Amino acid sequence: MGTGIIPPGSMLRAPSKIGAPGKRKLTEASSPVKAPNDSTHPAAKRQIKAPVPKLGNTTERTVHAGRRSSQGFKVTAKSAGASQPGAATSRQSGPRPAMRPGAARRIPPNRTSVTQGRQPGARDAARAKGVQSNLAPPGSIKRRRLDGPAGTQSGSPSNGGVSALPHPAKTGLAVPSDGPEDEASDDDGLGPQPKIKDRPESDVQGRLRDLERLTAYMIEKTRTAKKAKNQLRVELDNNSTHVAQLELEKGMLTAKVEAAEKQVSELQAEKRSREMEMESVERQHRSQISQLQDEQHQLQKTVSQLREELDTASASLKSKREECVRLEATVSKQASDQVELESSCRGLRAKVEQLEDVVSEREIRIAELEEDVASRCHTIEELEAKLRKEETLRRGLHNTIQELKGNIRVFCRVRPLCGDEAEGKAPITLPSCEDHNQIELTQTSENALGRATAKTFPFKFDRVFSPESTQDAVFDEVSQLIQSALDGYPVCIFAYGQTGSGKTHTMQGPDSISTQDMDRPDLGIIPRAVRQIYETTSKLAQRGWEYSLEGQFLEIYNETIQDLLAPTTRNTQASGKQAKLDIYQDNEGHTRVKNVTTVSVDSAERVHWLLARAAENRTVAATNCNERSSRSHSVFTLYLQGKNSLTGESSSGVLNLIDLAGSERLSSSGSSGDRLKETQAINKSLACLGDVIAALAKGNRHIPYRNSKLTHLLQESLGAGNSKTLMFVCVNPSPASTQESLCSLQFATKVNSCQIGTAKRQAAS
Numbered sequence: 214m215g216t217g218i219i220p221p222g223s224m225l226r227a228p229s230k231i232g233a234p235g236k237r238k239l240t241e242a243s244s245p246v247k248a249p250n251d252s253t254h255p256a257a258k259r260q261i262k263a264p265v266p267k268l269g270n271t272t273e274r275t276v277h278a279g280r281r282s283s284q285g286f287k288v289t290a291k292s293a294g295a296s297q298p299g300a301a302t303s304r305q306s307g308p309r310p311a312m313r314p315g316a317a318r319r320i321p322p323n324r325t326s327v328t329q330g331r332q333p334g335a336r337d338a339a340r341a342k343g344v345q346s347n348l349a350p351p352g353s354i355k356r357r358r359l360d361g362p363a364g365t366q367s368g369s370p371s372n373g374g375v376s377a378l379p380h381p382a383k384t385g386l387a388v389p390s391d392g393p394e395d396e397a398s399d400d401d402g403l404g405p406q407p408k409i410k411d412r413p414e415s416d417v418q419g420r421l422r423d424l425e426r427l428t429a430y431m432i433e434k435t436r437t438a439k440k441a442k443n444q445l446r447v448e449l450d451n452n453s454t455h456v457a458q459l460e461l462e463k464g465m466l467t468a469k470v471e472a473a474e475k476q477v478s479e480l481q482a483e484k485r486s487r488e489m490e491m492e493s494v495e496r497q498h499r500s501q502i503s504q505l506q507d508e509q510h511q512l513q514k515t516v517s518q519l520r521e522e523l524d525t526a527s528a529s530l531k532s533k534r535e536e537c538v539r540l541e542a543t544v545s546k547q548a549s550d551q552v553e554l555e556s557s558c559r560g561l562r563a564k565v566e567q568l569e570d571v572v573s574e575r576e577i578r579i580a581e582l583e584e585d586v587a588s589r590c591h592t593i594e595e596l597e598a599k600l601r602k603e604e605t606l607r608r609g610l611h612n613t614i615q616e617l618k619g620n621i622r623v624f625c626r627v628r629p630l631c632g633d634e635a636e637g638k639a640p641i642t643l644p645s646c647e648d649h650n651q652i653e654l655t656q657t658s659e660n661a662l663g664r665a666t667a668k669t670f671p672f673k674f675d676r677v678f679s680p681e682s683t684q685d686a687v688f689d690e691v692s693q694l695i696q697s698a699l700d701g702y703p704v705c706i707f708a709y710g711q712t713g714s715g716k717t718h719t720m721q722g723p724d725s726i727s728t729q730d731m732d733r734p735d736l737g738i739i740p741r742a743v744r745q746i747y748e749t750t751s752k753l754a755q756r757g758w759e760y761s762l763e764g765q766f767l768e769i770y771n772e773t774i775q776d777l778l779a780p781t782t783r784n785t786q787a788s789g790k791q792a793k794l795d796i797y798q799d800n801e802g803h804t805r806v807k808n809v810t811t812v813s814v815d816s817a818e819r820v821h822w823l824l825a826r827a828a829e830n831r832t833v834a835a836t837n838c839n840e841r842s843s844r845s846h847s848v849f850t851l852y853l854q855g856k857n858s859l860t861g862e863s864s865s866g867v868l869n870l871i872d873l874a875g876s877e878r879l880s881s882s883g884s885s886g887d888r889l890k891e892t893q894a895i896n897k898s899l900a901c902l903g904d905v906i907a908a909l910a911k912g913n914r915h916i917p918y919r920n921s922k923l924t925h926l927l928q929e930s931l932g933a934g935n936s937k938t939l940m941f942v943c944v945n946p947s948p949a950s951t952q953e954s955l956c957s958l959q960f961a962t963k964v965n966s967c968q969i970g971t972a973k974r975q976a977a978s
């Protein structure tokens with residue numbers, strides 16, 4: 214590898230990031246090494262191949278001396294380590310420190326043979342033309358031209374071969390031939406080489422002369438060649454010096470190259486670290502960029518919000534400024550108003566002082582009034598106490614009135630005719646009298662002679678209600694007995710009459726009643742009685758009375774008691790599993806029914822629920838037994854327990870409201886089978902009712918209450934000495950019902966004639 218030549222690898226490895234100084238170094242290093250005489254030949258290029266100490270002796274060194282314009286030359290020398298035997302033409306050029314032993318140039322041996330193989334004439338001709346001698350094999354010494362007098366090809370060993378004086382034909386020495394070569398002149402000024410004539414073997418003298426001339430010529434030639442050789446040696450010394458300098462320079466450049474390579478490796482390592490650093494920096498940069506973009510986005514949002522707020526604030530500020538202007542105007546106006554107010558304030562203060570005097574007077578008056586109120590409260594308390602006493606007195610007087618009216622009373626009610634019932638002469642007439650207590654029934658019949666005779670039966674009861682009488686008017690007469698029940702008396706109100714005479718209408722009213730129906734005009738005695746009880750108990754609460762109400766609803770059908778409030782009536786009636794309802798006397802002597810459903814009637818809604826359930830259960834029963842409602846007695850019982858916490862009084866009343874079964878006679882009903890059985894049961898119970906009333910009227914010791922379920926159930930309310938009984942006899946005014954009406958009126962007259970003993974008020978234990 215030539216000194217000063219930067220290897221291509223090192224050029225490629227040169228770091229791209231090397232700074233300008235490094236680049237400049239490489240440029241210098243890559244520049245061709247200049248020979249010492251480069252100043253004279255600036256365009257010359259040399260390629261020197263010399264053994265590098267590291268690489269050993271086999272390293273080839275090539276020196277390109279380049280061309281020296283038209284006279285440039287190119288020398289290639291191969292060093293084979295030690296001096297080659299036979300390299301006599303090479304010489305050591307004195308002290309050459311940079312040259313290694315054995316690195317001397319050698320001339321290849323074939324050079325001589327080549328030279329010998331050529332015709333002297335041709336060689337001289339070539340010499341004359343200055344063409345490069347072809348002494349060295351191709352690739353060894355390409356061309357060498359020497360200037361000056363020594364330009365003649367030197368070092369040619371061919372001359373030495375001639376001195377051996379061989380015969381030209383045998384030795385192969387070139388024998389100049391005749392021709393243009395003979396006229397060619399040598400550059401060394403010796404003239405043409407003497408010609409050896411082709412002489413016969415026998416011409417020894419001639420041949421000796423030729424050889425002498427040739428020898429003389431060769432001696433001269435040798436001398437001239439020595440001169441050229443000396444010049445070449447000088448040049449070789451110069452070249453050696455130059456080579457030594459180049460070697461030195463090479464060593465320096467090698468050191469520089471190594472340093473540069475080290476620096477390059479360091480720079481590459483640094484580059485890698487820098488690249489890694491750059492990557493991390495780029496990553497950080499990217500993350501920072503994304504963060505900054507987020508922040509930018511956030512800031513943009515904030516900016517837009519702030520702009521909106523700014524707009525809002527600007528608008529607000531504008532409105533505030535406008536308000537400020539208004540307020541300033543208001544303030545100025547208020548300032549003027551204040552002056553006026555202060556003046557009026559002074560006037561008001563004077564008034565306040567006057568009013569304070571008035572207030573103090575009023576306070577004195579209030580104190581006087583408070584004393585008056587206190588005295589009046591005391592008076593009220595006294596009056597309330599007096600009222601309570603009067604309430605007690607009222608109860609007594611009310612009871613006295615009821616007793617005077619009779620503990621058993623009978624009201625007659627005639628219902629209106631409906632439909633085609635009006636055919637024929639009306640049998641019922643109501644004589645006009647002030648007391649409205651008379652009724653006449655006219656019965657038409659044929660005597661034994663077949664003549665029609667009319668017989669009028671006059672009846673007189675406690676009250677007779679005409680067909681035009683309203684439910685309201687009827688209840689007015691009943692309400693006093695309801696009050697008696699509240700006062701603690703057993704009260705029994707029942708309706709008697711044939712089927713369809715108006716019993717249910719009188720006792721209950723419409724079949725179904727809801728809470729919204731409480732103001733209906735056709736409401737019967739039961740809902741009106743309950744409403745009156747609620748209204749009265751709420752008023753009595755102001756006088757210290759508290760009441761609890763419990764109700765039950767029973768039905769007596771074929772002498773069997775049914776509970777109309779039982780929740781499972783539908784199922785139990787179908788299966789016959791309803792618990793047995795037996796009548797018994799409790800410890801306090803009250804008549805009770807076992808297993809009966811008792812409902813706390815604490816509101817009007819509860820009463821309506823109670824009546825609705827009873828109606829539903831009765832409807833179910835009617836489905837099973839035709840027209841059962843007409844064939845059974847229904848008994849609604851309300852127990853009223855009252856207590857006065859102020860007076861210590863108490864009361865325990867019972868209100869029985871009974872809708873009896875139809876009272877038609879067995880003969881007129883014409884019934885048979887089950888209907889006959891029903892009728893017999895009804896007639897029996899009604900007869901027992903008559904018997905009880907008659908026994909009570911007679912004052913018998915034994916009253917046959919237990920002869921029927923009905924009288925047994927009503928024992929407490931029927932003439933037990935303190936009871937109050939009211940019977941409605943309901944009459945159908947149609948001609949077809951004349952006979953039944955007559956029977957009903959006769960039964961009612963019998964009841965009405967009874968005078969049951971004085972009622973005694975029951976006190977709750």
Ligand SMILES: Nc1ncnc2c1ncn2[C@@H]1O[C@H](COP(=O)(O)OP(=O)(O)OP(=O)(O)O)[C@@H](O)[C@H]1O
Binds near residue numbers: 719842843
């Ligand atoms: N005072 C009255 N004013 C108007 N309609 C009446 C009056 N009395 C009864 N009625 C009507 O006569 C019909 C029969 O009345 P209701 O059902 O009350 O008779 P009843 O004696 O209860 O019959 P049953 O024994 O079959 O129950 C009903 O349509 C009823 O509305």
